Amino acid sequence: MTTPITQSAPDDDDRNSFIYVVAALAALNGLLFGFDTGVISGAMLYIRKTFELATLFGHSVNAAYVEGIIVSGAMVGAVIGAALAGRLADRLGRRRLILVGAVVFFVGSLIMAIAPTVEILIVGRIVDGIGVGFASVVGPLYISEISPPKIRGSLVSLNQLTITSGILIAYLVNYAFSSGGEWRWMLGLGMLPAAVLFAGMLFMPESPRWLYEQGRVSDAREVLSKTRLESQIDAELSEIKETVRTESGTFRDLFQPWVRPMLVVGIGLAAFQQVTGINTVMYYAPTILESTGFADTASILATVGIGAVNVVMTVVAVLLIDRTGRRPLLLTGLAGMAGMLGVLGVAFYLPGLSGGLGLIATGSLMLYVAFFAIGLGPVFWLLISEIYPMEIRGTAMGVVTVINWGGNLIVSLTFLRLVDVFGQSGTFWLYGVLSVIALVFCYQLVPETKGRSLEEIEADLRETAFGRDTDDHPDVAKTDD
Structure with missing residues (x-):
């Protein structure tokens, strides 16, 4: 369901403010991506001191191998999430998949923070990674489809900037908790940006292109009215119609x-x-x-x-x-x-x-x-x-x-x-x-x-x-x- 939008025509400042807020919130997908990438680096220094990494599921294994599994568990999940994201984005909508991804990431971070064993920690990493896989596909897709053409490039690039910012924030979190070796806090704080993303996206509109594909032309027009001049809306709807008509690959x-x-x-x-x-x-x-x-x-x-x-x-x-x-x-x-x-x-x-x-x-x-x-x-x-x-x-x-x-x-x-x-x-x-x-x-x-x-x-x-x-x-x- 598209968030209600006021019927009064916004001025250019309102349009600009609205689209930047939408893009910034959607770019939190990149921040989740970056945070997950960076936070495990510091946490691993202390995880290896908490768990016996030479044992996995009751069997003796190489500790370096287990450490690699912990780190790469998120990548396993991300492969799964990325493979599913395109189809789910078309079926559920871009906005809904962002909400689902935020929930999945939140749950994964929670599992890691309370993991009693290394096996549960690995499960948390995989769940976390599925959320990252969703984010890596649907974040840029949503921004590109809702942005005006003249600023689309810079707004899509905002996603890459938030990835690197997420990595830096993760490093700062690692440093903040390094004196006590509190790796559970390092990993668990991923719940915070996930919660902010979920809460923010509840008030954001769906992609106008996806709405048009679902036959919801009036809803698509309503979203475009918040980010386009009135004189641009009909032309863009015509372009979307032509794209939808020809996209049969x-x-x-x-x-x-x-x-x-x-x-x-x-x-x-x-x-x-x-x-x-x-x-x-x-x-x-x-x-x-x-x-x-x-x-x-x-x-x-x-x-x-x-x-x-x-x-x-x-x-x-x-x-x-x-x-x-x-x-x-x-x-x-x-x-x-x-x-x-x-x-x-x-x-x-x-x-x-x-x-x-x-x-x-x-x-x-x-x-x-x-x-x-x-x-x-x-x-x-x-x-x-x-x-x-x-x-x-x-x-x-x-x-x-x-x-x-x-x-x-x-x-x-x-x-x-x-x-x-x-x-x-x-x-x-x-x-x-x-x-x-x-x-x-x-x-x-x-x-x-x-x-x-x-x-x-x-x-x-x-x-x-x-x-x-x-x-x-x-x-x-x-x-x-």
Whole structure:
């Protein structure tokens, strides 16, 4: 049921205020995403002191394996949530799925906070992850469908900014409770933003596009009247009508010859965003820093600095992405990531890490995160919303998001095992090699979409098949500047 909206025509200030409030509330989905990503990193330092991690379901196991399961449990849930989110968003509506996701996240956080055993803790992580999986799909979808076209890009980018802000908030929470090792409070405080999201969304409208698809045209018009000029409403309703009429794509359409290259790009970016190691830093930063000589509390405080760098550089990326283009930020970011991973591997390889090399390792971690935050972090989510044709965009983004969470799961589950086998230096060098491969992949295949409408991008892709008719590089959507 759509929230009642006053019939008097709002002025421009009212419209702007309303849409920013709606977008900010919906962007709390990203904050849940980021909080879950960051909070486990500090909590793990103390969870391993509370539970016997060498035993699981009554069987003796490798403690590093159990720690990996605890961390990656949320990723298992997120894969499930992301796989279901597209269909549920179409069936329940965007707003209702956000409400469901907030409840699921709240329950997962509660289970973790009171978990009496490591097995129950893992269950809580999985439930928490399902809520995160919902949020990662429906948050940006809701914002994009309710936002006016002229500010849609900045409002959708707000979701990425709240992800990094959520990570930073999680690090601050970790630090606040680190002196007493109160990991249950660290994990349990996720209930707070979930409750705020749920309460706020009770008063927000449904997506006008979803309402129109359900035949509720008057409700769709009513929502648009709060965010559009009266002269724009009929035109936008006509565009929605045309989109709804033509959107008949199926999963099989992803494998059309002209679409296949875009699917390869999306899957490649989704995988490389994870296998280049970013979430080893997000999940295990205190553990990594502890090995450089930091005490528990000091390592968590240093992690707060990493989170702050992540937020600041995401702001820089949002400011630059429509000026410099997607490709320059992506290629610069990957080159920097590869370089910093190389330095990080050297720092861990040489003896005396607790001295000057420890500072080098810490600085390299921060710079690695900075390069990710201006490139592969935000550019991935933006590109997959641009390069797919309208009739299969939801299906394609669903597939790519599942691949992204699957990669996240694999990396988080294998990091400690890789360290056991290759050592920390070898593991970081492996991620560095994968970053170089990602750089080559992006240079060869990823298009530039700056300054082009979605319709122009689709037309260019149909005509040139990712620039195969060009002589220099495969920029699909070329700009005039």
